[in-house]
Amino acid sequence: MNTRQLLHPLLWLTLAVGLLAMLYGAADLYRIQANNALISRLVSGRDVEVEPVIGGPFELRLARAYYLKNKHRYDEALATLSLVIDHGDAAQRARSRYNLGNLYLEQAIAHAETMDIAAALPLAGLAKQAYRQSLALDSRQWDAKYNLEAAMRLLPEMDRISPDDEDETVQQKTQLWTTVPGFPRGLP
Amino acid sequence: MKRLLILTPLLLLGCSGAPEEALIRFEVETPRPFGYVIGDEIREKILIETRSGITLNTASLPAEGPLNRWLNLNRVEVEQDGQRYRIDLRYQVFYAPLTVRTLTLPGFTLQFGSGGSAFNKEIPPWRFTMSPLRDLAVKSAEGGASIRPDSLPPQLDTRQAMILITAGSGAAAAAAGALTFLYGYFPALRRRTLFKQALKRLSRIPEKDMAEALRTVHRALNALNRQPLYQRQLAGFYEAHPEYRRLDSQLNWFFNYSNHYFFSRNVSATALDRQKLTALCQACRQIERGSR
Numbered sequence: 023m024n025t026r027q028l029l030h031p032l033l034w035l036t037l038a039v040g041l042l043a044m045l046y047g048a049a050d051l052y053r054i055q056a057n058n059a060l061i062s063r064l065v066s067g068r069d070v071e072v073e074p075v076i077g078g079p080f081e082l083r084l085a086r087a088y089y090l091k092n093k094h095r096y097d098e099a100l101a102t103l104s105l106v107i108d109h110g111d112a113a114q115r116a117r118s119r120y121n122l123g124n125l126y127l128e129q130a131i132a133h134a135e136t137m138d139i140a141a142a143l144p145l146a147g148l149a150k151q152a153y154r155q156s157l158a159l160d161s162r163q164w165d166a167k168y169n170l171e172a173a174m175r176l177l178p179e180m181d182r183i184s185p186d187d188e189d190e191t192v193q194q195k196t197q198l199w200t201t202v203p204g205f206p207r208g209l210p
Numbered sequence: 211m212k213r214l215l216i217l218t219p220l221l222l223l224g225c226s227g228a229p230e231e232a233l234i235r236f237e238v239e240t241p242r243p244f245g246y247v248i249g250d251e252i253r254e255k256i257l258i259e260t261r262s263g264i265t266l267n268t269a270s271l272p273a274e275g276p277l278n279r280w281l282n283l284n285r286v287e288v289e290q291d292g293q294r295y296r297i298d299l300r301y302q303v304f305y306a307p308l309t310v311r312t313l314t315l316p317g318f319t320l321q322f323g324s325g326g327s328a329f330n331k332e333i334p335p336w337r338f339t340m341s342p343l344r345d346l347a348v349k350s351a352e353g354g355a356s357i358r359p360d361s362l363p364p365q366l367d368t369r370q371a372m373i374l375i376t377a378g379s380g381a382a383a384a385a386a387g388a389l390t391f392l393y394g395y396f397p398a399l400r401r402r403t404l405f406k407q408a409l410k411r412l413s414r415i416p417e418k419d420m421a422e423a424l425r426t427v428h429r430a431l432n433a434l435n436r437q438p439l440y441q442r443q444l445a446g447f448y449e450a451h452p453e454y455r456r457l458d459s460q461l462n463w464f465f466n467y468s469n470h471y472f473f474s475r476n477v478s479a480t481a482l483d484r485q486k487l488t489a490l491c492q493a494c495r496q497i498e499r500g501s502r
Contacts, residue, residue, distance in 0.1 A: 030392070037385035043378030051371040058365045065362060085363035117361040124360050131357070154304055157249035158284060161302060165358035167249040171343045172357050174248075174306035 057082060064089040080109035084118065091121075096129055116159035120166045123152035127173050134176060142176070149173045232324065234293075235259035236331065243338040248306050251284065254315065256297040256333065263324055266295050270321035277316060280305035307340045314338075404430045405495040412491055420479035424468050427491055441465035453497050460490045 057078055060070050064085040075082045083106045090099035103125065107118050126149035133142035153170035157163060239255040246252065258266065268288055276282050280303060287298040301315060317335035321328055390396060408430035415423050431439045435447055441462070448455045463486065470477050 030389075033385045033389050033392070037382050037389065040378045040380070040382030040385060043374050044382060045378075047371045047374030047378055051368060051375065054366045054368050054371060058368075061363060061365055079366060081364055081366055088360055088363045091360065114364065117364075121360045124357065127357060153249075154282075157304075158282065158302060161249055161251040163249075165361065167247055168343050169357045170304070171248050171306045175344075 061085040067092060080106040084121075087125075088121065091125055091128075096125060099125055112159050116156045116163060116166075119152050119156035119159065120163060120169075123149045123156060123166065123169060123173070125149075126152060127169060127176075130173070130176060146173050146176045232261050232264050232322065232329065233258060233331065234261060238333060238336075240336050243336070246303060246338060246340045247343050248304060248340070250303055252301045252303065252315065252338070254299040254301065254336065256295075256299070256320075258295040258297070258320075260293050260295075260322065262293060264293075264322050265324070266290075267321040267323055267328070270319060271297065272299075272318050277301075280313075281315070303340065305340055307342050310339050310341050312337055312339050401434070402498060404433050405491055405498050409488075409491050409495055412488060417481065417484060418479070420471060420484065423484065423487055424471060427464065427487060428468070430491075430494070441469075454494070457490065457493055457497070460486075460493065464490055 057074075060074060060078070060082060063070050064082075065088060067089065069089065070086075075086050083102050087099045087103035087106075090096075090102060100122075103118065103122055107122060108115060110118070126145045130142045130145035130149055133139075133145065150170060150173045153166050153173060156166045157170065235257060236259075237257040239257065241253060260266070266288075271286055271288065272283055274283050274286055282302045282304065283299065284302050285298070285300040289296040289298075303313065305311075305313060315336040315338070317333050320331045320333060322331065408426050411426050412423055415426065428439075434451065435443075439447055444458070444461060444465075448458075454461070467483065471479070
């Protein structure tokens with residue numbers, strides 16, 4: 023008898039909750055579609071208002087960084103990308119770092135082509151670091167592997183293995199020094 | 211007995227000097243030794259089973275982090291199951307060879323302890339070859355350097371919103387349907403099962419309680435007619451529900467019998483009457499269902 027009395031209020035409650043969930047989901051979907059339209063616009067190379075990008079989800083900033091880089095506005099792209107470099111799951115973080123590596127590597131190549139080796143070297147180093155971090159997060163990215171190799175070739179072959187280097191006589195103390203993260207984040 | 215006591219330390223000494231006897235099983239599993247490119251992960255597995263009382267000193271495992279300029283140790287996992295150890299090492303190589311080139315994963319020394327004494331076991335270095343991914347020249351023949359393009363920024367995921375909408379609308383529709391039924395907005399549904407319900411009730415009424423059985427059938431007929439149905443109104447009833455006309459004789463018998471039962475004296479119900487009543491109800495049910 024008790025369950026019978028409960029049935030009606032429960033049904034009304036289910037109806038109300040279901041309707042609320044549906045409305046909330048619809049509002050959510052509408053917002054997501056609007057943001058996706060912005061992302062598509064940025065990817066296709068058209069600029070959008072900055073306001074929604076600042077208030078929006080991190081994917082919008084990723085798309086804006088992509089747009090800025092394609093327009094060769096490297097400094098702005100770096101500023102935008104570095105804000106969201108640690109957002110998302112591991113696969114997304116790996117892709118963000120790969121894009122960061124591309125950002126550095128493209129500038130390094132541009133400098134190298136004008137024989138400005140002093141400017142190219144630190145940029146290539148930063149690119150290598152970004153690619154290595156990306157591959158540590160997800161080792162199946164062929165694009166990151168390919169570009170890392172390009173970045174390593176760009177530098178003079180300092181990384182070539184000498185016969186002593188192959189020995190396992192890497193001392194704990196010297197290893198400690200090489201593991202200290204010495205690269206500053208961002209442009210020098 | 212005394213001799214045994216003297217022998218025991220000697221035996222223990224023998225054990226600590228000979229790790230082969232202290233370790234029941236010692237295997238190093240390595241993957242294929244060729245075809246690696248920059249950024250690949252290499253997994254090395256070490257399976258060890260020790261005699262009881264002997265433990266692996268996990269501090270002797272290499273530490274996670276960079277081992278040298280081109281080699282990272284990303285993860286070290288040790289699973290212990292009693293006297294069995296399973297060590298999972300994940301290296302990652304960041305070497306850009308110009309041609310196919312042989313490299314070496316460094317070996318290390320595992321330490322085991324047994325009571326006061328300890329012994330070592332070498333993990334041998336492992337050699338493998340790496341291959342380059344691209345041509346020697348950084349720049350392509352056309353002049354521009356060729357690198358792979360950026361990964362496209364992801365679109366936002368709509369799955370969660372879609373699930374919310376689907377679940378919400380499903381729950382709301384189910385609740386709305388149930389409420390509509392309970393508030394009687396589906397009269398057709400109810401009215402199509404009048405005799406089904408009557409039959410169900412009839413089967414529950416005891417054989418002797420003829421009065422209740424008759425009332426049940428009366429109630430079903432009244433509900434179908436939307437007002438009390440008497441024998442003299444049967445003609446009108448048939449006009450509204452012509453499919454019941456073929457039960458005319460049975461229905462007339464029912465009303466006559468009911469009149470006698472309720473308004474005459476000394477009428478006793480027999481099992482045969484009850485059977486006829488049930489047969490009438492079943493016939494009505496068949497018509498109601500549309501199968502007759």
